[in-house]
Amino acid sequence: MGTQARPTTSGQTTLALDIGLLLLLSLIWGSSFTLIKVAVPTIPPITMVAARVTIAAVLLILIALAQGHALPRQGSVWVAFCVQGLLQSALPFTLISWGEMHIASGLAGVLNATPPMFVLAIALMTGHGRQTISGRRIVGVALGLFGVAVTIGIDAPSGIGTAAPPLAQVAVLGASLCYALAPIWGQRFSELPAVVTAAGAMSCAGMLMLPAAAILEQPWTLTPPPPQAVAAVVALAVVCTALAMVIYFRLIRTLGPLGTTSGSYLRAGFAVALGTAWLDERFSWSSIAGMALILAGVVAITMPLPIRSAQRPPVRPSPSSHAGWNN
Template sequence: MSTQAPQAASDQTTLTLEIGLLLLLSLIWGSSFTLIKIAIPTIPPFTMVAARVAIASILLILIAGAQGHSLPRRGSVWGAFFVQGLLQSALPFTLISWGEVHIASGLAGVLNATPPIFVLAIATITGRGRRTISGQKIIGVGLGLAGVAVTIGTDALSGIGTTAPPAQAAVLGASLCYALAPIWGQRFSNLPAIVTAAGAMSCAAILMLPTAALLERPWTLLPPPAQAITAVIALAVICTALAMVIYFRLIRTLGPLGTTSGSYLRAGFAVALGTAWLGERFTWSSLAGMTLILIGVVAVTVPLPARNGEKQPA
């Protein structure tokens, strides 16, 4: 019996698992927009992000230790962790939290769905990973972006030219960070995902705690309501600690473009969660948009069948 059939079945099972994890990660991060909106009226942006990454880093270090892993000792690795923590957490979390003070979450969702565009641009300009970017993936990126626009609706897009341009630029800056982060994160492929997540998040906490203390002096603020505190804890435990472990695994298995394609799904889930939690109206355009999103993500993440022994790029 040929060994190709069992190997193909194994590869298909693995790909199904990774796409399932991408869906889960998108759902988790899609909920973060709602949680930020709940917390931001009483917890300012730097303080919120500092609490989020500090709680997540402690949890990740404890989990890594419980699994028998120790953090690296080499200074060069920690230098890379600092860059990863800045790109993946400290800077984009702050930019999005600040941006959502000034613009609607729908517009933020559209602007924050652009990392795959940035990944394509970076690969084209630098040549890094250009061989793995096929026409199918380019079409998938375009379909996903169109799906986000349809899902969020034209009302959100109409604010692009009129509503708080600096806040819009901040959310786009976060998208650029999210595009650079998985490219940088590929250097940690030899480390367990939990170790990379713990190291990068610890560095994000080291960056954010003094920043929040200096700029916002959180000890002088009025105590936030229980709802806001619960939202920040959920952001830390689910949307950060758990999400980072999944994220660093997907960087290894799906690559930067496949991983960032989850930003389209994240926007779709944000709309669905807004309908379920906040009573927002679900329209046929939302359904059509999320269908386009799913088709786009499949195009980006699922390779075409190889022809007569041709090997598809990873």
């Protein structure tokens, strides 16, 4: 009896910590929408993304070295880092920044709340992680998406494919697909410290975005941005990227891709709440109802699946069942 209680208590504590970190991550990334609104009028999107990921990369490298971690030397690991940096930061940050120049933020929020949909679709099509899918989690995904629609405005999805520019909508949906693929790809870094993975991925993202900004936007020719725009970019880099990525790669290991991407619902809800508080946007009781639905969906997705008691001998795991670097 006593030996069974300890793992249960430990598991409950770990789950509570993970959900708390998911809430924190969602709040951090939800605030990024407000910070981007402050910066983008005077700092072009590609330049802003390049500065954001480069500052974050430098900070993460310094933190990793200060903690005694050595960066990997294998070329294959850095190729994987580049894919991660492209999927998690370089491409989606740019797509969202460009998309929001052409469509309303509410519509963008609904479109950007779809990563769990893509994760489920990928799992069903490929079989990757299919064992983690249950009816409860599918219902949780549906509840979360409906909650986002209610929070932002139940009529917001009606703009999809109509008045809003289709290409901008495709761009934001493309970012959501990137956010769905990123945690699936990121599972291969489970043996590395989260700060090392974050440093490697952001370093590669910076190496991708700096030349793009120099070629396409030539930031040295622009009028110097105001202090509040610079402060917004620094906050995006330090808090919304460096700190957020360390939390993110930890959650990939503990909650998995579907649980981690469920934070996209909360991120949209926090974005609405922060917009109401700081940008004088309208707040209604529908927002409260929507946030309740979002929280219910996240709980349904992130709670561990029940352990089914079998009346037959347990199956012994084979050596091939262990995930290695090349899986």
